[in-house]
Amino acid sequence: MRIEPPAEMNVKAGPNHDKPAHRESRRAFYDWLAARTRLTGKIDLDLKCLSSLRLDRNRTGAP
Numbered sequence: 001m002r003i004e005p006p007a008e009m010n011v012k013a014g015p016n017h018d019k020p021a022h023r024e025s026r027r028a029f030y031d032w033l034a035a036r037t038r039l040t041g042k043i044d045l046d047l048k049c050l051s052s053l054r055l056d057r058n059r060t061g062a063p
Contacts, residue, residue, distance in 0.1 A: 009028070009032070011028075011029045012025045013026060
């Protein structure tokens with residue numbers, strides 16, 4: 001699933017967008033998306049896929 005940010009958010013997501021301001025624009029988008037997303041029902045996750053993700057544990061407070 002691909003979710004594009006609204007144009008007015010001006011999210012920088014290109015391959016060369018790796019400056020702190022670009023990363024901040026993506027963080028702001030994902031925070032915005034998380035605040036507006038609700039999942040209901042059964043959700044099956046591929047844990048092998050999830051294990052390849054790098055999670056920012058300090059920001060979420062997870063151990």
